[in-house]
Amino acid sequence: MAAAEAPAVGKQVLDTGWLAARSTEVALTGVELTTTHPRSSSAAAPWMHAAVPGTVLGTLLKNKLIPDPFYGLNNEAIIDIADSGREYYTFWFFTTFQCAPAGNQHVSLNFRAINYSAEVYINGHKEVLLKGMFRRHTLDITEVLHPDGSNLLAVLVHPPDHPGTIPPQGGQGGDHEIGKDVATQYVEGWDWMCPIRLLVIPVIIIMYPHHDTCYRNTGIWDEVSICVTGAVKITDPHLVSTFHDDFKRSYLHCALQLENKSSWLADCTLKIQVSAELEEDICLVEHLQSFAIINSSQFSS
Numbered sequence: 155m156a157a158a159e160a161p162a163v164g165k166q167v168l169d170t171g172w173l174a175a176r177s178t179e180v181a182l183t184g185v186e187l188t189t190t191h192p193r194s195s196s197a198a199a200p201w202m203h204a205a206v207p208g209t210v211l212g213t214l215l216k217n218k219l220i221p222d223p224f225y226g227l228n229n230e231a232i233i234d235i236a237d238s239g240r241e242y243y244t245f246w247f248f249t250t251f252q253c254a255p256a257g258n259q260h261v262s263l264n265f266r267a268i269n270y271s272a273e274v275y276i277n278g279h280k281e282v283l284l285k286g287m288f289r290r291h292t293l294d295i296t297e298v299l300h301p302d303g304s305n306l307l308a309v310l311v312h313p314p315d316h317p318g319t320i321p322p323q324g325g326q327g328g329d330h331e332i333g334k335d336v337a338t339q340y341v342e343g344w345d346w347m348c349p350i351r352l353l354v355i356p357v358i359i360i361m362y363p364h365h366d367t368c369y370r371n372t373g374i375w376d377e378v379s380i381c382v383t384g385a386v387k388i389t390d391p392h393l394v395s396t397f398h399d400d401f402k403r404s405y406l407h408c409a410l411q412l413e414n415k416s417s418w419l420a421d422c423t424l425k426i427q428v429s430a431e432l433e434e435d436i437c438l439v440e441h442l443q444s445f446a447i448i449n450s451s452q453f454s455s
Contacts, residue, residue, distance in 0.1 A: 159254075159303075160254070160255065160256035160257065160259065161252075161253050161254065161255065161259070161261075161303075161382045162382065163259070163382050163383060163384065164381070164382060165379050165380070165381045165382075166251070166253070166379060166380050166381075166382075167377060167378070167379045168206070168249060168251055168307075168378040168379060168380065169206060169207065169377070169378070171195065171249050171250065172203070172204035172205075172206040172247055172248065172249045173193055173195075173197060173201045173202065173203060173204055173247070173248045173249070174201065174202055174203075174204035174210075174213045174245050174246060174247050174248070175200045175201045175202065175245065175246045175248075176200060176242070176244070176245055176246075177241065177244040177245060177246055177310060178241055178242070178244070179200035180200065180246050184273060184275030184280060184308050184310060185275060185278050185280065187246070187248060187275065187306070187308040188275045188276060188277055188278050188279075188306040188307065188308050189277065189278040189306070192248075192250070192306050193248045197217075201248075202214075202216075202217040202219070203216065203217060204216075204247055206247060206249075206374050206378060207266075207373075207374055207375055207376050207377055207378065208373055208374070208375060209269075209369060209371055209372060209373035209375055210243055210245050210311075210369050210372045210373045211223075211232075211368070211369045211373075212373065213245070213373070220232050229368070232368045233368065234319075234320065234368045235313060235317045235368060235369060235370055235372075236317060236318065236319040236320065240312065240313045240315075240317060243313050243369050243370075243372050244310065244311065244312050244313065244372075245310075245311050245372070245373070246308060246309070246310055246311075247308070247309045247310075247311060247374055248306075248307070248308045248309075249307050250304065250305060250306055250307065251305050251307065251380060252303045252304065252305070253299055253303055253305060253380055253382065254299055254300065254301055254302065254303035255296055255299065255382060258384055258385045258416065259296075259382055259383070259384065260294065260296045260382070260383050260384070260385065260387065260415045261294075261295050261296050261299060261380055261381065261382050261383075262292050262293060262294055262295065262380065262381045262383070262387070263276065263292070263293045263295045263307075263378075263379075263380055264290070264291065264292050264293075264377075264378070264379045264380070264381060265283070265290070265291040265374065265376070265377075265378055266290055266376035266377040266378070266379075267287065267288055267289070267290065267374075267375055267376035268283065268287075268289075268291070268309075268311060268373075268374050268375070268376075269287040269311075269313075269314070269337060269370070269371045269372055269373060269375055270285055270286070270287055270312060270313055270314040270315065270335060270337060270370075270372065271283065271284075271285040271311075271312045271315070272309050272310060272311045272312065272374075273309070273310045274293065274307070274308075274309050275306075275307070275308040275309070275310075276293075276295055276298055276299075276305060276306065276307050276308075277298050277299065277300060277305055277306055278298075279295075279298045281293055285315070285335070285336070286336040286337075287314075287335075287336055287337040287338065287371070287375075288336065289336070292389075294415070295380075296415075309374065311372060311373060311374060312372070313369065313370050313372040314332055314335040314337045314370050314372070315334070315335055316331040316332055316333075316334040316335050317331070317332060317370045318330065318331030318332040318342055319331070319342075320342050326339075328342025329342075332370065337370065337371070338371060341370055341371055342370075383415075385414065385415055385416035385420055386412055386413065386414050386415070386416075386420050386422050387412070387413045387415060388410055388411070388412060388424075389410065389411045389412075389413055390409075390410060390411050391408065391409075391410040392408070392409045392410065393406060393407070393408050394406070394407045394408075394409075395407075406428060408426055412424070
């Protein structure tokens with residue numbers, strides 16, 4: 155098996171080529187899906203083309219398996235998770251990607267948000283993600299990538315642990331069970347929006363088109379990416395500005411983390427450049443500063 159060409163340093167967003175299937179209709183395990191029985195690119199039943207980032211409802215709507223909930227009382231045809239059970243809205247998501255690091259390169263797999271919990275399988279290796287709708291996840295996958303660059307990724311996504319029920323009259327967060335999870339309570343109704351199954355006023359539908367109530371927003375609802383870096387990785391950059399002298403002068407505070415993925419001490423030079431856009435693609439460099447970092451995991455300036 156020939157080795158693939160080393161990838162360029164940077165981020166690759168994985169937002170195309172995804173397939174999805176209801177977990178109860180898939181007999182294979184995550185290990186099998188990412189080793190001996192991978193999915194082809196075709197969407198043969200029970201698999202379908204998936205919307206990633208997006209929710210389970212978005213994927214079903216994309217494949218015309220449910221009626222558009224924005225029209226009339228179509229949402230009445232969408233079974234609520236309180237009636238179906240969590241398993242009905244537990245879905246597999248599957249895709250492939252090309253990446254084979256070389257030398258001192260490291261690769262991370264990043265999920266900016268999954269609702270609510272998930273198990274990740276990549277080339278037969280399993281990782282259970284921590285629960286939470288708004289939690290970011292970063293996995294170092296350098297050691298499990300295939301030398302030829304062809305990699306298989308499967309994600310089993312579960313709904314919130316306590317999806318709760320929506321009373322006929324709606325109310326603040328339904329029966330409040332979903333409040334036991336780190337998720338959005340308003341999907342079961344709030345004082346500024348009724349549950350979607352009760353919406354009959356077009357103005358409200360236009361203003362608050364939250365049609366994922368029945369599923370409690372289950373899905374890979376934010377960006378998925380892989381990042382290729384060197385031995386030292388910059389994470390969580392944060393720039394805070396304060397203004398003085400009637401906005402004529404500003405002070406910038408930059409905080410970030412440097413993570414050394416290698417097994418040796420790393421001497422680094424960190425460059426921070428601040429620029430202002432003058433017009434179109436012409437920028438003025440206001441400030442450029444370099445710092446020598448020796449064996450450090452955190453840095454702020």
